[in-house]
Structure formats: structure tokens, C-alpha cells
Amino acid sequence: MEQRLRTDLKVCLALLCGLPGAGKTSLAVALRLKKMGRHLVLNSSPAVDVGHDAVHQCPTEAVLHLCYDDVIPRQLDLESEGGQSSCLDETANQSLSSVSLWKAHRQEIIRCVDCILARLKTGKVLDITAALDEQELSHFRREVWSKVLTSMQDQIVSLKQPQPTSWAEGKQVQPASSVVLLIDDNMFYRSMRYEYYQLARKYNTSFCQVYLQCNTEVALARNSQRRNVVPEETVRKMANRMEVPDRQVASWEKHTLCIEAKGLENEATLSTVWALIAEALLDPVLPMEVENAEEREASRVVCAASAIHQADQSLRRCVAEAVTAAKEGGSLSKAELRNLGSKLNDVRQTVLQKIRTREIWPPPLVAAAVDHPDNAERCSDFYAFIRNLFLKEQQAS
DSSP: OBBBBOOOOEEEEEEEETTTTTHHHHHHHHHHHHEEEEEEEEOTTTTTOHHHHHHHHHOOOOEEEGGGGTOTTOOTTTTTTTOOOOEEEEEEEEEEGGOOOOOOOOHHHHHHHHHHHHHHHHBBBOOOHHHHHTTTTOOOHHHHHHHHHHHHHHHHGGSSOBBBBBTTTTTTTTSSSSEEEEEOOOOSHHHHHHHHHHHHHHTEEEEEEEEOOHHHHHHHHHHHSSOOOOOHHHHHHHHOOOEEEEEEGGGGOOOOEESSSSTSSHHHHHHHHHHHHHHHHHHHHOOOOOOOOOHHHHHHHHHHHHHHHHHHHHHHHHHHHHHHHHHHHHHOOOOHHHHHHEEEEHHHHHHHHHHHTTSOOOOOOHOOOOOOTHHHHHHHHHHHHHHHHHHEEEEEE
């Protein structure tokens, strides 16, 4: 009979994001060690001596650490979008030849985490063989999933039901009441982080983010000392494209902590991060409601359409102002102006798509301008908000 986890298990997805070399993995390891020090060690490694006093303390959180670097081959990075592969995703019936292997690995990691959450929420132990056998996976997908689950194998053991331990004088270790899944990746685009927020909403779990602020030159210096070095050009491009978590831009990023990428292993920093996680555990992401769906959907569509229309008008104004300024500058030919207009329209569409999918949404007071078009101050605030998004996307493109 398959072992079961407790049915009231709480789960928190905690994202650790920042540039390569910022210290995400070091922070994740320190967080796990701090948890093992405060409570009973979850991975009975002989290298960790917690003492007999700790044996009688019950852990409240089990910690799993998923590092993207352990799963995605080093030769694949954000510039490998043109990479070709003859692998076939048999489940989705989609050839990976049209998608970069880098992106394909990331997509599979998300799907695997989805599976992990599904098992945790239904009280199933994270048995690697069982998890793989339950899925219809192509060779490529099975390889990625195996890497994800194997990288956390020792940690997964801590989630099993209590077993007697000889070194604990035969006493049983109580199972964790909550699981914190540390997701360790650069996640320089907000959309990358939003995928995990969507998973949290799907399973009614908690969600939080820790962003490690690190100067590009410092990150490069640290990166150069690592065993597997990320190319300098890649690090600089990530830095230029980095969309720092900001609850004013995206309300779903409310449980976010931005910390300096230094002294990550000191007690104050670790306590601050654990305080964020504890706060998030008390505030799980609410799932999409299903009752009275038609009525709410109709209302939402009307409001969203109005906001999207207003945003589109503001974005068109941004494009027109940018092209006009370029014309007045007199340094661009007609062909160059046409090319500029085309690129700016691409930026407009990108921002508009993020608003349509609610990856980004105007704050309530700003969105109120939609319902009060005669209010000059509110409309001005709305345009300033949209223009800021437009300029950020233009710089990143």
C-alpha cells in the first residue's frame, strides 16, 4: 500500500530569483540548513549533527529545493532559442524542432512541479518511480522529469510518514505540516514567475518571491569563480531584461522580498526570508471561483474590455509620440522611421498581451480612470502607468 502524507498539508512555492552569481543557491542551502537546525534534521545525513535535544522537536516545514541549473544543461541558455532538435513530444504531439531546447526544458520543469503539487495536495508521497509511471511521457520529457525528481531525492525522503529511528532512541519523527518548495532560477521575466503564481492559484497553495539585488559587475565576478560559468554576454543580457518584482506593477507579487545579495547566510537575513514564507503560508492564493461563473464572467469581460481598450489607446499614443520625436530629430530616413514604427508596434502588442492575460494589471486606483474619463488626474495617472510599461518593454526588446 502506498504511503500517504497528511491530508491537511500546506504548501508554499517560494521563488528565489536574480542574476547568475547573485547567491540564490547559497541562500536556498542556508535556508534548508537553518530549518534543519531549528527543528529535527529532515535528511539524516551523518554530516549534520543536530544533537539529542533536537530529536524531540517536531518540524513544522519540510523544505524542497529545485535548482534549474541541476536540470537544464549548461550549454543551453536564453540565447539558444534557435536550437534544433528532432525530439518529439508524444503527449502534446508537438515537435521540439520549433522550440528552443532551453525553453522546452523550462516548460517541462513547470509541468513536473505541477505534478508534484498535485501529489502533495492529494496526500501522495513523492515516489519518483510512481510519479513517472503515472505520466505518459516521451523520452525527452521523462529525462527532464527524472532530473527534477532525482535532484530532490534526498529531500523527498523527508516527506514520508514518520518512521522509528535508532539514533532517536526509537522515537518517531512527526511528519511536516507544511512543505516549502524553493524554486531557484534567474526568472528575469515577470512572465516566468507568473507561471508559478498560476500553479499556486490552481492548487490553492501559498506563493512568495525573494529577489536578490546584485550589481552586474559583482554578479560577473562571482560567476567567473563558479565551476560552470554562464557566458558574460548572457549575464549582461539578463541584467538588461530583468523585470524586478514590483507589487505596484503586478498585484500578485504582494508577498515579495528584495534583499541585497550579500550576507545571505547571516541569521537576520534567513529569519527575514522565513518570516516572508510564514506570512505567505497564512495567505494562500485563492483559486478561481466557479459559482455564478457566467454572471461574473460577463461582468469581468465588460470591465476588462474597457481597461484593455484604454490601455491600447495609451500605447498607441506612446508609439505616436516616439515616432514624432524621431521625425523631429531628423536623423532617420523614411525606411528607418518605418522600421522604428514596426518595432514600436511590436512593443505595444507585447505590453497589450501581458495586460490581456492579466500578467500585468493596472492598480485599482489607476484602473478607475477607465470609468471616469472626464477625470484628468486619473487619466494622467493611467497613461503614466502604461507609458512606464511601454518604455520598460522597449528597453528590454
